[in-house]
Amino acid sequence: MTYKYVGKSVPRIDKDKVLGGAEFAFDFEIPGMLWAKLVGSPYPHARIVSIDYSEALRVPGVVRVFTGDDFPFKVGLYAADRDVLARGKTLYYGQPVAGIVAETLQAAEEAAEKIVIEYEPLPYSLSVEESLSPDAPIIHEEMSKYKHAVFIYPKPGTNIAHHTKVRKGNAEKVLKDADVVVEKTYRLPLLTHYYLEPWTGVARVRSEGTVEVWSSHQSPFAVRELLSKSLNIPMHKLVVHHLYTGGGFGGKAGLLLEHIPILFSMKLGGRPVKLRLTARENFFFMAQRAGYVLKMKTGATKDGRIIAHWGEYYLDAGAYADYTVNMARAIGLTATGPYEIPNVHVDSYAVYTNKVPTTAFRGFTMQELHTAFESQIDELAHELGVDPVEFRAKNLFVPGKSLTAIGERLKEDAGDPLTPVLEVNKILSNVGIGPRKDKPWVIRSKGIAAFWKGPFQPSSAASSAIVKVNEDGSVDILVGTGEMGQGTITALTQIVAEELGIPPKKIRVSPHRQTDMVPYTWQTVGSRGLFSESMSLLMACEDLKEQIKEAASIAFTVNKDMIEVRDGKACVVGEPWHCIPIEKLAIGYMNEKGVTVGGPLIGRGYYVPPRNVLTDPETGQVMEEGHLAPFYTFGAGGVEVEINLLTGEIKVITAATVLDTPEVNPGLAEGQVIGGAVMGINIALREEIKYDVRREFKGIYPDGMLLNPCLTGYIVARAGDIPKKFEWKFLGVKQKDAPYGAKGIAELTMIPWPAAIANAIYNAIGVRITDLPLSPERVIAEIKKQKPELLEKAMEYLRINLKGGDNEH
Amino acid sequence: MSIKRDKAQVLWREYFPDFDYYKPKTVNEALELLNKLKNDHAIVLAGATCLSRNFRARKFEVKHVIDLKGIPELRGIKYAEGEGLRIGPVTTFHEILKSEAIRKKYTALWEAAKQYGDFELKFRATIGGNIAKSSPQNDSSPPLLVHKATLTLASVEGVREVPINEFFTGVTENVLAPNEIITSINVPEPPENSRSGYIKFRRSAEDRAVVGVAALVSNPGDRSKRIIRLAYASIAKTPVYVKEAEEIFRKEGDINSLIDEAINAAYKYVDLPIGHGKRGQDLRASKEYRMHLVRVGTKAILKKLIEGVEVF
Amino acid sequence: MKDVEITLTVNGEKKKVRVSPKESLLHVLRDKLHYISVKANCYRGECGICTVLMNGFPVKSCQVLAVETDDADIVTVEGLSKNGEPSLIQKAFIEKFGFQCGFCTPAFILAGHYIVENMPDATDEEIKEVLNGIVCRCTGYKQIIDAIKLALQWKKEGKS
Numbered sequence A: 001m002t003y004k005y006v007g008k009s010v011p012r013i014d015k016d017k018v019l020g021g022a023e024f025a026f027d028f029e030i031p032g033m034l035w036a037k038l039v040g041s042p043y044p045h046a047r048i049v050s051i052d053y054s055e056a057l058r059v060p061g062v063v064r065v066f067t068g069d070d071f072p073f074k075v076g077l078y079a080a081d082r083d084v085l086a087r088g089k090t091l092y093y094g095q096p097v098a099g100i101v102a103e104t105l106q107a108a109e110e111a112a113e114k115i116v117i118e119y120e121p122l123p124y125s126l127s128v129e130e131s132l133s134p135d136a137p138i139i140h141e142e143m144s145k146y147k148h149a150v151f152i153y154p155k156p157g158t159n160i161a162h163h164t165k166v167r168k169g170n171a172e173k174v175l176k177d178a179d180v181v182v183e184k185t186y187r188l189p190l191l192t193h194y195y196l197e198p199w200t201g202v203a204r205v206r207s208e209g210t211v212e213v214w215s216s217h218q219s220p221f222a223v224r225e226l227l228s229k230s231l232n233i234p235m236h237k238l239v240v241h242h243l244y245t246g247g248g249f250g251g252k253a254g255l256l257l258e259h260i261p262i263l264f265s266m267k268l269g270g271r272p273v274k275l276r277l278t279a280r281e282n283f284f285f286m287a288q289r290a291g292y293v294l295k296m297k298t299g300a301t302k303d304g305r306i307i308a309h310w311g312e313y314y315l316d317a318g319a320y321a322d323y324t325v326n327m328a329r330a331i332g333l334t335a336t337g338p339y340e341i342p343n344v345h346v347d348s349y350a351v352y353t354n355k356v357p358t359t360a361f362r363g364f365t366m367q368e369l370h371t372a373f374e375s376q377i378d379e380l381a382h383e384l385g386v387d388p389v390e391f392r393a394k395n396l397f398v399p400g401k402s403l404t405a406i407g408e409r410l411k412e413d414a415g416d417p418l419t420p421v422l423e424v425n426k427i428l429s430n431v432g433i434g435p436r437k438d439k440p441w442v443i444r445s446k447g448i449a450a451f452w453k454g455p456f457q458p459s460s461a462a463s464s465a466i467v468k469v470n471e472d473g474s475v476d477i478l479v480g481t482g483e484m485g486q487g488t489i490t491a492l493t494q495i496v497a498e499e500l501g502i503p504p505k506k507i508r509v510s511p512h513r514q515t516d517m518v519p520y521t522w523q524t525v526g527s528r529g530l531f532s533e534s535m536s537l538l539m540a541c542e543d544l545k546e547q548i549k550e551a552a553s554i555a556f557t558v559n560k561d562m563i564e565v566r567d568g569k570a571c572v573v574g575e576p577w578h579c580i581p582i583e584k585l586a587i588g589y590m591n592e593k594g595v596t597v598g599g600p601l602i603g604r605g606y607y608v609p610p611r612n613v614l615t616d617p618e619t620g621q622v623m624e625e626g627h628l629a630p631f632y633t634f635g636a637g638g639v640e641v642e643i644n645l646l647t648g649e650i651k652v653i654t655a656a657t658v659l660d661t662p663e664v665n666p667g668l669a670e671g672q673v674i675g676g677a678v679m680g681i682n683i684a685l686r687e688e689i690k691y692d693v694r695r696e697f698k699g700i701y702p703d704g705m706l707l708n709p710c711l712t713g714y715i716v717a718r719a720g721d722i723p724k725k726f727e728w729k730f731l732g733v734k735q736k737d738a739p740y741g742a743k744g745i746a747e748l749t750m751i752p753w754p755a756a757i758a759n760a761i762y763n764a765i766g767v768r769i770t771d772l773p774l775s776p777e778r779v780i781a782e783i784k785k786q787k788p789e790l791l792e793k794a795m796e797y798l799r800i801n802l803k804g805g806d807n808e809h
Numbered sequence B: 001m002s003i004k005r006d007k008a009q010v011l012w013r014e015y016f017p018d019f020d021y022y023k024p025k026t027v028n029e030a031l032e033l034l035n036k037l038k039n040d041h042a043i044v045l046a047g048a049t050c051l052s053r054n055f056r057a058r059k060f061e062v063k064h065v066i067d068l069k070g071i072p073e074l075r076g077i078k079y080a081e082g083e084g085l086r087i088g089p090v091t092t093f094h095e096i097l098k099s100e101a102i103r104k105k106y107t108a109l110w111e112a113a114k115q116y117g118d119f120e121l122k123f124r125a126t127i128g129g130n131i132a133k134s135s136p137q138n139d140s141s142p143p144l145l146v147h148k149a150t151l152t153l154a155s156v157e158g159v160r161e162v163p164i165n166e167f168f169t170g171v172t173e174n175v176l177a178p179n180e181i182i183t184s185i186n187v188p189e190p191p192e193n194s195r196s197g198y199i200k201f202r203r204s205a206e207d208r209a210v211v212g213v214a215a216l217v218s219n220p221g222d223r224s225k226r227i228i229r230l231a232y233a234s235i236a237k238t239p240v241y242v243k244e245a246e247e248i249f250r251k252e253g254d255i256n257s258l259i260d261e262a263i264n265a266a267y268k269y270v271d272l273p274i275g276h277g278k279r280g281q282d283l284r285a286s287k288e289y290r291m292h293l294v295r296v297g298t299k300a301i302l303k304k305l306i307e308g309v310e311v312f
Numbered sequence C: 001m002k003d004v005e006i007t008l009t010v011n012g013e014k015k016k017v018r019v020s021p022k023e024s025l026l027h028v029l030r031d032k033l034h035y036i037s038v039k040a041n042c043y044r045g046e047c048g049i050c051t052v053l054m055n056g057f058p059v060k061s062c063q064v065l066a067v068e069t070d071d072a073d074i075v076t077v078e079g080l081s082k083n084g085e086p087s088l089i090q091k092a093f094i095e096k097f098g099f100q101c102g103f104c105t106p107a108f109i110l111a112g113h114y115i116v117e118n119m120p121d122a123t124d125e126e127i128k129e130v131l132n133g134i135v136c137r138c139t140g141y142k143q144i145i146d147a148i149k150l151a152l153q154w155k156k157e158g159k160s
């Protein structure tokens, strides 16, 4: 079946971003607004002895200076572990210890220089290993008093913020009998999202007591819920405004720093307060992505079946664990990637360290898991001497049959795990492996990785939507999801256009949200935005159509089921001359005699994931038959790379992505595919938040400092770094209870790259690299360790042949 | 443990510090001003690409800023066959890239300008600012070193000419007196039959050098006339000219052994003063990898200049 | 230093503004003149998000002192549409999906505008070179490059 609007490259509706005038929290101001500035701790772990801000108060324009003692409570998401401003002790270098509020930002900046703090430095930990060692400093001494979500299991008295267990079959025993076992440890560094809009929030308290905040976030309702809980403000007295958000990638999910301007405003008679970070401050004050240590052991039989997987996964959560506790849960529960493995034994932990706090990141642990797991898969295949594609084919989930690591049976129409792998392999089939003819020190290669992911959300993650018909027949859509660039609002207009048969240009979704004016949705995360909002909207459109039919049936005096809605009209079935445009019904139908029936047309719909269930704390198995997520998207990625043996530089020439789902808007989908690939490839090759874990730079940089909080130190991809060629394909495999069969893709596009590249390196030169990033320096070091002869051979090509006296060319 | 008293960390700022701003029209006017204010936190400004960020970082106190961009004498490129090249310090990298003379005769400098920073910075950043900043990562310095450039430094007390090799004294340190500025960059006519080039290893399309290698080669096959010079960025606390290389390449023997010998000479300079007891290391690269790049880079640039083979 | 009055032209209009040495051109444009299409991220010259055209060239406005911009000629995205009609480069960005979150978009549009006006035969590599100084974390750049190429083609075809 073909559609008129769904599946078409309908242009984005947020054109004001191109024309000028798009408004972000970054830009938002209120007359009379004050500016806040935060200052950070110069120690990674220290007792605060005193804070002297008398000098700061003397700077003209300064209104107040706040310290931790002004806010004697903790805030947090799954665990209330976080001080508003450090109280008693600081837990990481850069942690906010005081906030200055002034009439201008200039005054606040000037005053910030003048705060003097006395500290007593404490021993600190910069790695999971240090935090788990017996003599580790305990970072959260009061952990037992923290409030926790029911599915989070901390271990007071240690640095363990959460522990998830998955037990299926008997992995330890079976591994002993396996014909081949691959055992490796994979290390992934902390990352930053580097969204381009630094976090910003403006807050005020209205005179009648309503608290309002405008901030840069992904999910307005999550911000409201967490603020309400943390600050004890009833939800109807708390209005969260969402403007355009300049990128999030998980880093703006949940509660960010909204509580800070709100609390400042509350203490200043409700005056509006703005806190806007610079990129460098954003590194220290916002949460980043955790680091990972993934220990894995996977075993297979001679005939190519994976029979057991054992894992210990550690997430370096930093000083505050925010989403990271739930991420430790996510990576544990999806431990085996898209493969059916009968025996699984996994423990995953979130571990506190004296580093920046950590939180969600695009993919919610699935890039990290697949980076390790898809390397294991390739290694097993090599050990067994079978083709990695065939090996995958043999072990991938079979929807309708397979049981996942947590005992969830995948639905018949869950998707297609296998075809993407075959398709990617086909796209790369012409790529040969071996040295380039013109530059033999450059080796061409290819590698692939499969993946899957669904939104990792609570079983109650609901959403809702409203569709209103205006008096002229145009339509307004009200939803609660945030627009941070994915193009959801454009795709939603396509769906409503299709349902009602009116052109998208007659439909509007405001990019702005105000929690008291739009219907509820849980969060804009997990690639669920388009899926959940569309499901709600489909129901809302059904509801609306019923109302239209009702009104039209009165107008035409026929039975309601004799009416159909198409092309923006209500018509009597089989009598196309008997039609009435929906604008005539928009606020009720008035007949020739002036009698009005019906009323304004407002369709309402909602979506709650069906049969989402919890897992058992001891075994990680589903508590009853059901699902962890309302959909899973399956896919594969492949790369053609060039490995420069002289410098260790890896260049990705081609990046190929295949996803099983249909696409709602090819222009938008292309944006997600390319954007995800470029980010994922860059994470594979370049990205890393650096700490002096080995204390090599002691005395050179401040103790425990995040060492590269800027773009000269943290390398993001530039235009000149992207692959020459992108290939992508959507297979169009539909899920029954999905909007037009389509599933989420936004995070998926980022997953396969590190594993695919690491596999490509191995395929060409037999060097296996387990740690990221695959930087030139690391590649050279590993070649020197594993295949030193390759390097010396490459150097030979640089020998100069001088013919006596001749230097002409 | 003991108690420490510290200023709280201001992690970044939007605003510059307060200062007086001057925009003189002549060199003399600038020198007079600088001389008058030299003991009162005065600094000269060119493209501000580096200073704007040092101001925000509050790297040093600043009360007077003397902008050199209003002085026409300090801008422009002049080349005369046989006499060589003169570049005004306030010439931007963009202007350097437009010069045919530099592209043909001083290719290393042109290639450095090409790989310097990014497109937008090139419209603002000046070669004088690059030299005066005296960072180990300076892209313009290795090319100027292999071309044996000199700098004209001027103050109210007079003018002196300093070989660029003697200009740098430490990380962001040089021989400029507090009342002195660079007024000209002078590069002699290159040796006959010579070619020069610059290779910059970087981590992305916009990055400072992890290691930069410049070379100049003339008559490589004829030992009596052979000149080979090597200079490096980002291997030590200053840009490095490996003077031993000149001698080494005059020796007899297989050119490849001589190159290895020159590389060993260059290794001795690898000494970035960052990292305790492990000098040569910084956040961009370990000492081992840096030495590896010195080796690869040296061989690659010579391969290119002698045999015409583009390695990268 | 006391504030000084400078005169600069923004999008063809002459503006007199009082500025202090503490401010950059970025502050003048955003805070004093309210051209909010000019965004910022790093205030260090690294991200390129604050790009404007100054005297015809793309520069990072956070690196330009306000006091040195007397007589400067500035163009921001607000100045590209003529009589409500978007410029070629703007239309091309819409056509090619050259933006997502939109925060970097004004900077890329101005860089693209510079290419369209000054580099009619720009190759892919040359386009990338111009863009290397500006960061986009959403799009992966391809659709931005496609948009610039489309605008170049339109310009060749005489479209306006």
Ligand SMILES: Cc1cc2nc3c(=O)[nH]c(=O)nc-3n(C[C@H](O)[C@H](O)[C@H](O)COP(=O)(O)OP(=O)(O)OC[C@H]3O[C@@H](n4cnc5c(N)ncnc54)[C@H](O)[C@@H]3O)c2cc1C
Pocket: B043, B044, B045, B046, B047, B048, B049, B050, B051, B052, B053, B068, B089, B090, B115, B116, B117, B118, B121, B124, B125, B126, B127, B128, B129, B130, B131, B132, B133, B137, B138, B139, B140, B176, B180, B181, B182, B183, B207, B208, B209, C044, C045, C046
């Ligand atoms: C994002 C970014 C990327 C960069 N990338 C590179 C790179 O790839 N390679 C590289 O080499 N550098 C790089 N730099 C550093 C910097 O841009 C260059 O050093 C630039 O050439 C400085 O020139 P400027 O005119 O902007 O100097 P300014 O910032 O104006 O001044 C720099 C210093 O030089 C002094 N000075 C300027 N002119 C004179 C003069 N005539 N006489 C005496 N002193 C003078 C100033 O007082 C100041 O101390 C980068 C900087 C940034 C912000």
Ligand code: FES
Pocket: C039, C040, C041, C042, C043, C044, C045, C046, C047, C048, C049, C050, C051, C060, C061, C062, C063
């Ligand atoms: S804000 Fe100016 S370059 Fe980043």
Ligand code: FES
Pocket: A196, A246, A247, A485, C099, C100, C101, C102, C103, C104, C105, C135, C136, C137, C138, C139
């Ligand atoms: S569109 Fe979001 S940073 Fe470019």
